Each structure stands twice: as structure tokens, then as C-alpha cells.
Amino acid sequence: MSQSTEVEVELRPPLHQVNPRARWWWTAQALLTSLLLLGVEYLVFSWFSDWGPTPTAITTCSAVLGLLYLLVMPHWRFRVHRWETSRDAVYTSSGWLWQEWRVAPLSRIQTVDMQRGPLQLLFGLSSVRVTTASAAGPVRIEGLTPDAAQGIVRHLTRRTQDTPGDAT
Incomplete structure (x- = not known):
């Protein structure tokens, strides 16, 4: 019998609030x-x-x-938007009229990107896009400082390399 290396993750509210400049x-x-x-x-x-x-x-x-x-x-939106990265998953909550909670297990992550549009540059903010094999599309963490976004990208890149699975 083979033993599964899958990690159980549950949908729960993320811990971290976005940067107040996101407002x-x-x-x-x-x-x-x-x-x-x-x-x-x-x-x-x-x-x-x-x-x-x-x-x-x-x-x-x-x-x-x-x-x-x-x-x-x-x-x-500021009250709703939250994010968290753990050893096993990325958690987000977003939206305002239509609110969405997402969890992406690290074993399903394909790419991690940092983005900054013109308005984000103006307000000193960045976004992180975590692409998975999900039909729901990428998980987005918006309204972060560039340092926080870079830290998330580094953490997720390092953790996904150490996580077994084929990201599909």
C-alpha cells in the first residue's frame, strides 16, 4: 500500500490584511x-x-x-480582502459585493508572479498572482507593499520546490 503525501487544507479566513493604501x-x-x-x-x-x-x-x-x-x-473591499501563505497553501478572501474565499495547495501551484500596474506604482503597491491548474483561474493577492509581495513570491517559490506533486 502506498501512503498519500497529500496535505489536508481547509477553507478558512486568511490572517493578513492588505496594505491600507489599497483603499x-x-x-x-x-x-x-x-x-x-x-x-x-x-x-x-x-x-x-x-x-x-x-x-x-x-x-x-x-x-x-x-x-x-x-x-x-x-x-x-479593505474589510474583506485578506491573504495568508502557510507551509501547505495560499489562502485569500476578496471581493465586495461578490465575495470569494480561495485556497490553493502548494502542490498545485504552477507559477508565482508579481505585478505592478501604473496606478499601483503611483500608490506604492504590488500584486501577486498564483497560477494553478484550477479552472477558477489564478489566485490573486492585491494591495501589497512591494517588499511584502517579493517576500510572498520568495516564500512560495521556495516552498513549492520542496512540495511533492506535479501541480496539475
């Missing part, structure tokens, strides 16, 4: 999204100027919803 990063994303939507509405309504009062009502509604999104979403 400002998410706020900037929300502001850009809201302004883009209002800009598109302005262009459409300026081309079709014979719509009467409808454009004003739609734009007002969009502005109010955009403002609510801008004020609520970043703080809500």
Missing part, C-alpha cells in the same frame, strides 16, 4: 471608472441632443451611483 488605489480606480462612464454618457447625449430631459436624469443617476461606489467600495 486609495481602489478609490482611484472607482473614480476613473465613474468619470469614464460619465464621459461616454456626455458624448452619446451630445450626439443625440433631441432626447429632452432624459440625458440629465440618466447622468444624475450615474453620478449618484458613481459617488456611492466611490465612497463605499474601497472601504468595504
Whole structure:
């Protein structure tokens, strides 16, 4: 009889909170999204100027919803987003309206990448993307300082090399 080397991991809340600057990063994303939507509405309504009062009502509604999104979403996401790496798995919780908890056993990890977009650079943040063979896609840890992201990449790279399994 062969003995399994699989490690049991359970879905549980991760321990670590993202960096507080992530709220400002998410706020900037929300502001850009809201302004883009209002800009598109302005262009459409300026081309079709014979719509009467409808454009004003739609734009007002969009502005109010955009403002609510801008004020609520970043703080809500900050309360939900968590991460943790252990000897056996990567744990994340993310989202705000649709929340997701994920666990990726180290034996299933294929690649570990660090990413920094333009807005993340502006706020001094980074993200880590952990790719597995899962159909759900990669596990993402966003809103980290570059040092924390590099530490996670080093830890996961070192641990996955020592973990038996074929990452499929």
C-alpha cells in the first residue's frame, strides 16, 4: 500500500490584511471608472441632443451611483480582502459585493508572479498572482507593499520546490 503525501487544507479566513493604501488605489480606480462612464454618457447625449430631459436624469443617476461606489467600495473591499501563505497553501478572501474565499495547495501551484500596474506604482503597491491548474483561474493577492509581495513570491517559490506533486 502506498501512503498519500497529500496535505489536508481547509477553507478558512486568511490572517493578513492588505496594505491600507489599497483603499486609495481602489478609490482611484472607482473614480476613473465613474468619470469614464460619465464621459461616454456626455458624448452619446451630445450626439443625440433631441432626447429632452432624459440625458440629465440618466447622468444624475450615474453620478449618484458613481459617488456611492466611490465612497463605499474601497472601504468595504479593505474589510474583506485578506491573504495568508502557510507551509501547505495560499489562502485569500476578496471581493465586495461578490465575495470569494480561495485556497490553493502548494502542490498545485504552477507559477508565482508579481505585478505592478501604473496606478499601483503611483500608490506604492504590488500584486501577486498564483497560477494553478484550477479552472477558477489564478489566485490573486492585491494591495501589497512591494517588499511584502517579493517576500510572498520568495516564500512560495521556495516552498513549492520542496512540495511533492506535479501541480496539475
